[in-house]
Amino acid sequence: MRPRIFWICAVLGWLVMAYGVWGLVDNATLTNPEQWIRWFIGSLVVHDFVIAPLTFAVGAFLVARVPRRMRAPFQAGLIASAVIVLTTWPLVRGYGLRSDNPSALPNDYLGGLAMVLIAVWSVVAAVAWRARKRP
């Protein structure tokens, strides 16, 4: 038996979803539903069947090659780096650069990313160094 809250939330949630679908279809000239649905479902497919399996595979491969007591800081560094690289990738590649507007994306993003990653791995190295001395 499911508690009552399950059904209250299920009905409410599906009503809200129905409103979203209605809005999407009602504004079809702007939302271009055929195109939109590709990116919507594509988001799930790319995450669940590309990004996640890659994360597991690469993580397992790399972590297995690191001494046991370095593993935790190493994993931490990998997680932080992967998320930061993924988030800033469009900036680093400069997909949005436009010749008529130099104030858009004004930074050296590759340099900025490198600085941030150096900072992340410096912390990782410091933690690993301390862990080394522990019994």
Place this chain on the structure above:
Amino acid sequence: MNSLSRPRKGPLKEGAFTSPLHSPRTAALLGIALGITFTICFLTGVLSHFIQQPPSWFTWPSRPVGLYRVTQGLHVATGFIAIPLLLGKLWTVYPRLWQWPPIESPTHLVERISLVPLVAGSVFLLFTGIANISLWYPWRFFFPAGHYWASWITMGALIVHVGAKATIVRIELWGRDPAGLQVALDGGLSRRGFLGVIAGTAGVLTLTTIGQTLSPLNGLAVLAPRRPNVGPQGFPVNKSAASAKVLDSARDPAYRLRVTGRVERPLSLSLDELRDLQQHRATLPITCVEGWSATVDWEGIRVRELLDLVGVARGHSVRVESLQPDGLYRVSVLNPIHADDPDTLLALRCNGEALHIDHGYPLRLIGPNRPGVMQTKWVSELFVL
């Protein structure tokens, strides 16, 4: 063996996922944090939508001057924070994608079907949001509309999910937990370590981007799409005069501002005549929907005083039109509160100079507490409604 016995291959294999971090408690903690961030993003996003396309019952005030700057800065900053939370959460519950049997009961079916819009929508919203502020549009739909309606679908799916998980979250959070600091058998991260990394990553993303709206931290904003002090006359541009196709019309010596609509006597003013009217100053932020903002000193004519000149009483809305030949943002509407606010100006100058053409020369609208897309540039006409 019946047909539902577990196929013993790949992720479906018993014990395919070994990490103790794939636990209900990790999922519950990350889920609560995600629920909070998504709710903040949703409320600030819906607010921004209402400001730009107000329903009849909604009136956006002109004060406090920087309110929209806060709500929209929060929208984008919270979106950044949600990225490591979402990826961590999806990693934590990933083994459940491959659970066997896939469906345990009719209610479980309802729960699992709702996960499709939840996962798709969450990834979609964060991906399209990040791409948008990075000015990257690889899709063929109008971003604000696609992002907005996706947010309703995602929040609906989130409500279903909260109902399905309420009991287990309560058990996990109120129960005793001896395992938080326990080091994994393989020497990997403990749960606290894992959550700490996610929080730390959110912190790094915040510190390196928030300076685009919080100018004291501008020096750290190495990964921000904008810097509040970079651009012509010391602040950023979103749409250039070239891309708006106004390079010629904005510099035309025959330029005139027309004040028309429900007025007693229509008015048409040349640039010199505009300069001869009483000039007022206001220090107001320009706040982009993309989450950056900059404080600028503006100088120009009060919209309210122009309305007095054409005999319009207080309490009217005004449509502000641009020289732009097309585009969804060539027009904006001042509601009566904004039209009558003494700080709502048609600016001729900013930061002590005549407006740069990319900032809207010869004349731009600037008012308190408005999204940048509603601060119409290259203004050609005020139409009183």
